[in-house]
Amino acid sequence: MATKILYVEDNPLNMRLVKKILIDLGFDMLEAVDGRSGIELAVVHTPDLILLDINLPDIDGLEITRQLKQHATTRRIPIIALTANAMYGDKERCLDAGCDGYIAKPVAKLELKNVLHHFLAHSGMTSTARTY
Ligand code: MN
Secondary structure: OOOEEEEEOHHHHHHHHHHHHHHOOOEEEEOOOOHHHHHHHHHHHHOOEEEEEEEEEEOHHHHHHHHHHOOOOOOOOOOEEEOOOOOOOOOHHHHHOOOOOOEOOOOHHHHHHHHHHHHHEEEEEEEOOOOO
């Protein structure tokens, strides 16, 4: 069974870009375009990892992270924040909210791949992809 990744993202271009990378790497993917449906998908499907845009139309990613890290069924899922605000202190704010990792946009394939493998190897899971 392929490793399942939830991506919460309201920007269609970013969604398409990251989706292509995840599919190329052999991951299964769940998509949410706002915070509310992101939380719902996380609770219902318990993905192996969550990629989380911080700037969302309803609930911001920091609040989503706090909620998921308090929820018994989702607290152990690694959350990687994705944000365009590469300002000083941004990474720290994400980690303070409970995110496990951080990637600055625009997302580079190699960086995303390395981060995914780091967090998934840590939890004993790997991608089924053969060709990197
Ligand atoms: Mn956004």
